[in-house]
Amino acid sequence: MKLKGAQIFFECLKKEGVEVVFGFPGGAVLDIYHEMAEHNIRHILVRHEQGAAHMADGYARASGRVGVCLVTSGPGATNTVTGIATAYMDSVPMVIFTGQVPTPLIGDDAFQEVDIIGITRPCTKHSYLVRDVNDLATVIKEAFFLARTGRPGPVLVDLPKDVIQAQTDFKYPKKVGLPGYRPTMEAHSGQVVKACQLLAKAKAPVIFAGGGIIISESSEELTRLAHLIQAPVTCTLLGLGGFPATRPAASGASEAEPLWLGMPGMHGTYQANMALSHADAILAVGVRFDDRVTGKVSTFAPKAKIIHVDIDPTSISKNVEVEVPIVGDCKNALLQILEYFQKEPIQGMAESRGQWLDRLAGWEKEHPLTYSNSRELIKPQYVIEKLYEIAGREAIITTEVGQHQMWTAQFYKFDRPRTLLTSGGLGTMGYGFPAAIGAQVAFPDKLVIDIAGDGSIQMNVQELCTAVCNKIPVKVVIINNTYLGLPRQWQELFYDKNYTGSCMEGSPDFVKLAEAYGAVGLRAERPEDVETVLRKGLSINEPVFMDFMVSAEENVYPIVPPGKSITDMLLT
């Protein structure tokens, strides 16, 4: 039986197990929308295509499944670009379907025509322009395969209108034929042995883990290894939750995990930065040595021999020199390393580690993460600490980008993978709210909370309508300091307090704004209101904006000034 391209589209999605599509219609994709009712796939109608891309991203990061979005040609396609670049930088599996003008019109500057393949080439893992309906099923199969395997990433499929209108026999290919695509999954055993020998000799080892731990689902292996070889762990922003920040205490409550150092880098903890700077061996797993972590590269980890495990060979030896490169899946490498140390325990470990861990504890005692609380003003850090107390380790937290994001990384304790969704690589303001909607779609029964700033929330606030219309009860905690906080902080510290452009006065009343959309709005203006508002807001089974009027000129500390070594931290 012959099917239309638009029907084949849905048959393929079903074969890939897709349950939800985030989208926005337009002329070029109306044939697909026309078929939609016939297929059991949920469609979330967004209010801006950037929202669709971030929702698909949030859905993917929260669930590990491929996120899907569907938009029309031209502006529909270009509006997804920031979302695609965000997903690309953070290795998020996504397939983006864009409408395109009919093939005979391509290149003629037709209405709503844009070369979206060309525009997104540098920020997609791969992309396809489908020119023949007979290729459609193969392309969709390959797109999903590429998105979720190897180092995951967004794949864009451009669908000309005449292709989705044309008919052909539907046959879903069983296998993909991609002769140039062979990601190395298995770590080279010889390299693993070298790495283990280096670690066994180390007196001051540190495990430095990133988003690769989350993607490869290897936080359990990481945790076992850290305990087995008594190595402290620091995780990048994207790695938070990959290693538990707390452990069960004898009392039944939880306490800080002694091997946990916190996040390193520009706004990292004193002890994490000191640990990396004094380590003699670093096991780097699923990280890419981003400049926000390394600070001045030439002085990064000066004493350490670095073992670097990553599935993407381009990440290795890109920014820092590596002693033992290991290309492969983090999980596979960690399992091999675990196996080695189970057979060959490290001699004299208790003694040598004792000294190193004491030194680390000393650094933490010297300069712990802290802030001065106030009875008059709401401190942003206090809001986040309270939120953690109430929402706890089960909640999924998303963030926008800025001070609130860094305070979240510092003061929320992440114990589990996929509980923090944040735009690390691209640093996209406007990410957190739609990402929270996507995560809530994946986990309708979980508490999903976007921690936002008053600047960031306005970048995709229109999606509140999406949340209300689709009954997606996400919560938004707005850390409202009436500034673009990080730019203001940099201006204060490095630009003579010239606050040009960073003042956000004149923003809307977020309580009224929430109400205008049909959501609930709450506000806290004094420290004693914080807990009440949080408890009330989190208990409502509807979208809620909670507006916390915080002390305006609070800074994120520690901060490593741009271009400095990570030991050059400003602490207060």
Add this chain to the structure above:
Amino acid sequence: MIVTNDKRYTIGILVQNVPGVLARIVGLFSGRGYNIETVTAAETNEEGFTRITLVTTGDERVLSQIVKQLNKLVNVIKVFDFSETEFVDREMALIKVRAEQQTRAEVLRIVDIFRAKVVDVSPHFYTLEVTGNEGKIAAIVALLDQIGIAEIARTGKAALARSKK
């Protein structure tokens, strides 16, 4: 004084011959700030495959990143880093040179010495075809320049690894 360890490297790239593949490769170079000195691309004897030869400059770290980044492209089948293997390379140049009565003989002598060919003749110009490595092309260009080159079109380098003995 700026000290650079930049060297010239020749890279062979076997790719699937699909629309946009060359754009992906040159886009990678421009987007990441790598140089392209020359690039050639044409189909191979195997249907659906194209061989690209590219000459770039950079230090060893850059070359290593280029090779890895190219390998990461889905349509790239294989990358040959010719800094590690022996290879043969040739390029072809079409040179339109002024050939008046008093210079024709000299042009033909140069053609003879370089085993070039005259492929087009007009009252005032000869168009020559010359094939060789970069050094040879540079040498004939330098000689003909003294007579007067009107136009030149060079293909850029094509390269293959030498067969193992």
